[in-house]
Every structure is written in structure tokens, then in C-alpha cells.
Amino acid sequence: MKRLSLFICFVLMLSNVFSQKSNDEVLLHIENQKITKEEFQRIYDKNKINMSTGEITPVDEYLELFINFKLKVYEAEKLGFDTTKSFINEFEGYRKQLASPYLVDEEANKKIIKEAYERMQLEVRASHILIKLALDALPVDTLAAYEKAMDIRRRILKGESFESVAKGSSDDPSVKNNGGDLGYFTVFQMIYPFENAIYNSKIGEVTKPVRTRFGYHIIKVTDKRKARGEVKVAHIMLTVPRGTTSEIEKQKRQLCNELYHRAMRGEDFSELAKEFSDDKGSARNGGELPWFGSGRMVEEFEKASFDLKTNGEISQPVRTGFGWHIIKRIDRKDIPPFEEAVDEIVRKINKDQRSEVALKSLVNKLKSEYNFKEETDNLPVTYDTIENVYVLKQVYLLDNANLNKTLFTFLDKKYLEKDFALYVENNRGNKDLKPYNYKMLYDEFVEEKILEFEESRLPEKYPDYKYLLKEYHDGMLLFEITDQKIWSKAVADSIGLQKFYNDHKKDYKWDERWKGSVYYCSNENTYKAVSNIIGKRSFGRKITNDDLLKQFNTNEEVLKIETGTFEQGKNEAVDYFVWNKEESGINKQYILINGDKISSEVKKFNECKGLVISDYQDYLNEEWIKSLREQYNIKVNSAVLSSVK
Template structure:
């Protein structure tokens, strides 16, 4: 049974780390020497040590196998692997899909440095301590646009920066050249911003700059930014406020004028001492503001409110202060300060930061982007820019409708390479065919280049996973374990498990041929009398002491319960030797009784002798034993099929090393 247990451990528990293991020591001089040859496979002493240490770690101390036994199991293990590989059990689609799935999931912890995301989140909080007042000029250029268009946009941004550094007026240039329609009328000024507002590459550039500097061009997915750092200040902390908002239609002067008159009235009534809550209930038509009496809760500079509104709130000093009417495109706002404090600690921001890193396109893949950038260098990655442009010319606008079909390529050109692997027209066109439409992209070239970048990233990851075993010995060993475990299981399933499960006649014959292996131990059947009180228990005992033929269990209950049905309740149980230590300590004599706690009386009613178990009762045990038999026969056939040679001098050194 010990051998069978170890065998199952080898199959099922592959891939798990071990603790508190009984380990074997190998002399340094022979660790990489060939200790064992099985068929044509050469196995080092170090590999045997791994096997011994790994699998003995799963066993109870009473089951730990000796080094000599372990060597024999190891030989069997290697023969099974060789036989499975000869049968090509690791070449089926099912095997390859399952193995690659495990390979990919396991590789992630080796490929991706999750510490980077943690550090980025901590950095996001730390940057909240500082506000930057910035102005920018935005030159639109999608990151997936034609390289010529991208270069033209970059040159334009660079030219503007040089002119600004030479003294040109930043505000006027923003009004003339910026593609940011929201800020250009304000001379490009965004006011004071802080962490978690800008795209991450833009934020990095800002926080690395000094007051008064002009930086850029800063590349983002949508285009280039030229940015001026107007001012840098410590955070204003966080404030709690309530708002009254008088909405208007900015396109109609009468609506704007009416809102201004109402706002002035509200402001004067507040100055006169009327309650902010009362006026909020009257003038806040927005349902959320009305329900909360204008309360917008706590906010800091990272929250996306209008910069002038945030500045007005930060400027108030005393709880209860109110602002003058503030004018915006959507209406007029009057605010009251209801709370003021320093920024909360990082724990209070965890949910907000996690949400941002989950949704924001520039932040959610920070770990993967770092991996892609690094792996492109180490693989290395090389793209064929002109070939990519040629491929894009073969794609028509039907792709924007999801109706593009793959053309027949006269030449299957290489688009890019990763290491020694080439990725061609045919490879990428299949991915593109399966991923055509995009709701937010109306430019064919932008769509194709975006899909190409996705495909490149997928292939970088795939290449890294498939070659990781060459760069990381620990990962290589884990993958080898999983591979070997899978093919051994498939082999055992074919040679042992399925044979036993399908050949029910052979299993039953095994049961008939080995009756002494499936004996039920000696047992007793007992009756329990649960008595209402000690007085009732005595009455039960007095009846039990009479001949059993006179008073059966049921007649005792009937007699005792004549006056009350709850005087005594009857139950029964069967015990076998070794099942219950208390019952084992009793004299197993039919008719004897024992008074237990809580007015409970136990009566031994039947002695059950040792006897063969019914087949259905022990069927699982029979199948298991028959499988062990089939495995022994099979392993012996492997021993005849494959030769092996053990270097006895090296093995003696190992035994001597571990006998000290």
C-alpha cells in the first residue's frame, strides 16, 4: 500500500511546493553527474534528490520511504514517463490545450512584476500632496495613426515648444493652435490639478517638472501636449460642502439673466441669515442635490469638479462660509463650507485608487506595459514598418463595418519578429478578421494599427511563456513536473484505472479470490434507552435484568410508557472493533447493559462475528486493490521493456552522505 500511495502522490500532487520535508543530501561533486540511465534518458543525482525530497514531503512520517525504496520508485516513475512519451500522449490537442493553459497561468507570476502596480498606487496617493497649476496646448494625433501623420503632429508640437521657449505668449498660442476646445478659450489653463486626473504618462511628465518650465511634447494615446508649469503648491487638503445650483440654458440670454436674478436673491437671503438647507429645498431642482439638501460630501483636488468651483471651496476658511454666486456654462452656483480637513490617509483612498487603476486605460495595464517594453528589448522585437504599411493598404473600409474578408496574399510577408519567430500577413490577418469592428474608431488605419498592437502584445506574452523555461530553472522544473504528471495520469488511466473500471467481472473475481482481505471486524448491535429521569432508568434496568425473551426492547418501552409516552425513547446503533474506544472497553456480551450519563441505558442486543463484507460494501476497496495489482503487473512489464543502469559508486556516496 505504501508503494501505491507514493505512486498516486507522484501523479496528483505535482506542482505543489513542499514544507517540513525530509530531505536528502547529495555530495556537491556528483550533483550534476549521471546517476541513472533509463532507456536512453540520462538522469543526474540532483534530479533524483528533487524526486526524493518532493514526494517524501507529502507523506506521514510513518510512510516515508528509504533512499533505496525511493530509487526503485524513481526508476518506475521515469519508465512511465518514457512509455507515455513513446505513445505520444502529450501530443493530443486536449493535452496541449490543458498544458498551455496551466503554463500561461503559472508563467504570469514570473513575467509580471505586480509590485509595479502597488508602487504606482502608492505614488498616486503621495502625489495628492502637491497641486500643479498648468496650461497646455494639445495637438491631436492618435497613437495608431499613420506614422507620417504622427511625425507631422510631433514636429508641429516641437516647433510650438521652441517658439514658446523663445518667448511667445503661451495663452495666445493655446487659443490659436490647441485642439483642446475645452481649455483653449482660457489660454490653455487647466487651473490646479493633482494626481489621478491626467493620463498617466502626462502626469509623470508634470510631476517631474519645475515651476516655470515648458515641457513636451508629451505623448499620450490621443496626441501630444506642450505644457507650462505655472505654479506648484502643497495640497489644500479636503473640504466638505453643500451647493445650490440654479440651472440655465446658456444659449438663451433670458434664461441666463433669470438664473442670475434668482442666484442674487438666494445669496442675499443667505446673508440675511436664512438656512442654507431651507433655500436648498426651494431652489435645488436637481433631484440628487434636493435629496441631500445640497450636500456633495468631501472632495479633494483629484475630484472632477470645475477648477474654479474647487478653488472657491478651498478658499473658504470658516465652517458656514458661503461663496458669492459662481457663474458656469450650465448655471449659477452658491456653495457653503460644511467641513475642512487635511487629506485622509492612504487607506481611505484604496477603493478610489483601485477603481481608477481598473478603469483608466493609461493605468490598468501598467504592469503589462512594463513587461512588453522590457521584453521587446530582451527578445528582441523588430517590426517591419514598410511591410506593415503595405498590409494596411490591403485592408479596405469594410472592416469598420465588421464585413472585411481576408484577401489572398501573393506573398506572405513578415510584419514583425520576436526572437527567431516571424509573424506574417497570414498570422495577423486571422486575428484581424476575428476582431474587426470598434464602436469608437472610424479611421481604418487607426483600427488596424490598434489591432496590430494588441496582436503584438499577445504574441510577446505567448513567446515569453513558451521560452520562460530557458531563462528560469524554477519555472522549467514546475512545468516539467506538470507535464510528467499529466502524461503519467493519462498513461495510468489507460493501463490501470479504465481497465479496472470497465472490467467489472475481473474486479468481482478479485473479491472472490481474496476473501480474507475484505472481512468485516467483530461488532455488536446495541439499544439505547433515553429515560426521562433516574427513576425511569431504574425501571428500565429492572426489566433488562429479566430474561430477554420476556422483555424485548420494544416491550420494555411499551411497558414503561403506559402512563406517559415520553418516559423513555428507544434508539439503536452498530459498533465494530476500533470504531469507538469506550465501546471497545466494554465486555461484549449479549444481554449485558451499561448505565450511561443523562439517564441513558445501553443494552447489547447482538454479537456480530467476523465475516466477509458484502461486495457492494467493499467495492471501492476491491477496485483500488485490483488497480494496484494491475499497476504492479504493468510496472513489471515496463521493467522488461526498458533497461536501466544505476551508478552504484555514486549511489553509495549518497547513501553514505545521508547515513551520517
């Protein structure tokens, strides 16, 4: 974590995403490496304001810092830091993160975000019947499942009860308890195709079969209402397991009623929850539950929670399938404005199936842009419309087969059968593949190659991306080589560190200090008694501070003692009594001190080791920069520099 934080600091220091007109004028040469004015301008624009003073750093002054940075990066590249496996893997991870926002169909993405927010305004209730079907099912099995779903739909449309048909036909295990009723829910709570079917249907409508990864669904929308937002509650739960005797059920209910009345009389709800609630996870927090909206809790609990009108209101005992509950409303919030909700919507979209919609839209646009062409006669999988099955070309099952036919082309790129065969081998895992699996892998292969090529073009299409990627690259190299040459070296080089301390001892001195104890007395009697005792002996033994505390603080605390070595500014009482500084809010009337001044002296190594390491790192850095400037040829184009603003 420390390493990551340090690296991020470097990237933030260097990063800049201002859009500017391209300018390829060369500002700087380090050996044969060219650095353009645009690259320098971007970083200078980001960092030219001194965060401490608010002043703008002059261009020529910042250029010297920039040269130092570039020299270190050049040295790292020369030493091969960018060729290590760890660097390549880490940089690849950052590259993919940076590329991700550019590999989106912005128009389609905006549409999906808007759709999600509009759906947030409604809560829907629906029932469904599931006909299970694997994603890789054979076409003949898919057709059979579809026809079965259509038969079920026709029965319902003719007047049979949805619930009774669901109980007799649905493959959803929960149907025996709910008759197919899913209750109320809202956007992101169901898989996207299922959600689409419901939000695009009217109340009372029975949909045609809807395909999801689970199979086919027949769905009936039973209600739609305005979204209620979210509520935060605390609860006390008394569990009543299935099979509990009526006597125990009665005892639980009586206890719940008793706790309800205690809470209503003003007893602390949080403390009651901690003592009595069987939900131990929430009991530790006084019964508090996370924020929730529709579809997140069992119906009885959800209804009781949303029926509470004001914060602090407590419900009467509520029975659910888990037992008895008393619920206290803590807070409630409505659906937030779009500007506040959009970040959370985007986060959910990125984890949701609907993100594939924007991606596929981008791929289709790129296919058109790149003049994508498929050789249909060479495709690995075809569909037999007579037998209703996918058919794999047998050549893919032969050893040493000639797989040199072209599958598809775009721009100057050509992909052959053998390229796809290698992709299959690398992505098949351990399972035996059916023709349908080959078809899915082929579609993924095409998509990957299109996006791979687009990603390779991002630097030329988007200057912001190009420079941000460059800054991450250089920032990583700077971190690695600085750690090796400066940070870790300064800590590990005990001999060099000790020598540096010995050579610079005069820089590590204590100012005048005072060592002793400060006695804070609460009243005059204690003050007088303590002043007569401190520093004295009892039966030949010096009276200690612990002795004083035991003697005076028998019933109540009338004496406090602070002992240590104090510099000026560290203790107001010491400042006042020892160095005659103006008092600042202290009541000196009942304060005593007992100790001695310590003259200025050199700090021992272990008293200033952290500071010595920091100074030693600065020293190593200065020496390193000096050697780099002597080692490498640096040329600055003054005419170009004068145009930097």
C-alpha cells in the first residue's frame, strides 16, 4: 500500500489532461532522445503554481526540474528498468485502465445511463415462470424450451391463474413459496434482459419468452409505483425458527411486546438491541442496518420500515419469516438528483450486463470505420437450418491441419484460421467444446482483435491519452530507480548514513531544554502539601511521583503530574516558569515544577535518525543529479523555450 501511494503521488505530480493544439517542436535533447515543447508545456501547466506560496514557477526554473526528472527516466531506460517482467505487467495494467474510458461508444453509454436513472424513479412488481436452459444448449433444445414457454404463455392468456401455472411449470425453486411473485424491485436488481422486459411492459401484460443466462422467462407485470428511495433503520430481532412450539412462539411475542413498551417509555433502543437482539451482526451496532430500498428485505419488514413517518419513530412488533422485530427509523432519503446519482450509476453499469451493449455498439461502429469483411465460406461454425444445429468445420478437429484460409480482414489486418485455432487453445480451459462454444469464442475473437487494434491507435487519435500514458510510464520508472538509488539505499546504507551523521553533527542539535516534572494541583491545600513534599525523602527513600499520586488521589483526582524533557513551546507551564514566556490560558496559581535546564547539545544518532535519513536522501539525490548531468549531453532549444508560457 505504501508503494502504491508513493507511485500515485508521482503520477499526480506529472499528470495533465489539458487539451491543446499539437506542437511537435523539439524543446530538449538528452543524448539522442527528443522531448517536444508540447510534452513540457502540459506538465508545466499542471505544476507551475507553487502550492506553498501560490506563485508561478518561472519557465526556466521549472525546466531545470524537468531536466532532472527526464535524466532519471533516461537512466532507468538505459539500465533496462522498463524491460523487467514486473514493470511490463504493472504498466500493462495501468494502460488498460487508462484506455478503458476511450473504448466506449459515448452516445450509447449516455443513453444507457439516462435509461438507468429514469428507471430509478419507478419500482415494479412482477411474477415469472422460468424454463431452465443452459447458455450453450443445442439449437434443438433451445427451440424446445422456447415452444414450452410459449405453450405456458398461451395457457395464461386463455385465463389460467398465473400462480397456479407457475407452481406447476416453473423451474425456479422459490416458486413453491411465492407462486412466482418476485415482489417490488427497481433498476439493477434483476439481470438486464429481464429488467428490460418488465420496464417495457404494461401492468397486467404477460410477456413473450425472455431469454437470459438462466433460460426462458414468462413474466407478468403486476404493479408499478413511484420509487420510495431508501430508508435506514435499527431493529431488535427475536428469532422464531421453523418448527418452534406455540409456547415458545408466545414467549417470544411477549418478550417483543415488553421490549417495545420499554423502548416507547424512553429506554435506549441501541442498548436494548445490544442486550436482546438475536441478529448479532447488527446488535453490535445498536441494531443498525445498512441503507436499503425496495426488494432488499422481506416484504413485511420492508413495509413496516417505509411506513414509519419520522426519524426516531418505533414500530409495533412485526412478524416475518425470521421471527419478531421492533424497528426504529433512523433516516430516509429520496432518489437523488441526476448529478448526484450519475457516478454510482456508472459504477453499477460497469459491473452489469448492460455495459456489453455500449461495447458492442462501439465494435459495430469500428467494423464500419475499418471496413471489416468476413469470408463467410471460411467461418469455423455454420448453422444447419434443417437440423437446427450448429456445425463445426471438421478441419479444426484434425491434427496438423492446414489452417491458412482467411477468416476476416479490416484495414491492412488479416486473420487466418490458425489465428483463431490458437485463440481457442488459449481460452478453452479444460472443458470439451461444442459447436456453440466455438461460435461464441469466434465472436469474442473478432471483438478482441477489433478492440486491440483500436487500443493501439488511441495515442494517435487522442493526444490526452498519449501524454497521460507517457506520464504513467515515466512516473513508474522514476519511482523504481529513485527507490533503488535514493530511498532504499539511504535506509540500508548504515555505514554511509553514520558517516553522513558524523560529518554533519552540528546540524542536529537540541536547543536548550528542561527536564523534570510539572505538578497540576486542583486547589490550594493540595498545592501547599505537594510543594512541601516534592524532592524530599521518607525513611531515607526519595518520594516518587507515583507516591504522590497514591497519597493525594485517594477519593478524587486532585493532582496530575506530567514528566519529561521539554523544548520551548512544548508545555505552556514550563515555558512560563522556566523561560518566562507569556502565559496562555494556564492557571499558574496551583502549578509547581521540579527539574533542571539542559544546555544545547548534539542529538544522539537514534534521537534524529529519521531526519538524518531524509537529509542523506537529499544529499544522494543531489550527487546523483550532478553525475547524470555530467554523464549525458543535454541541449535546450532556447528559441522554442522562449515560446513556452
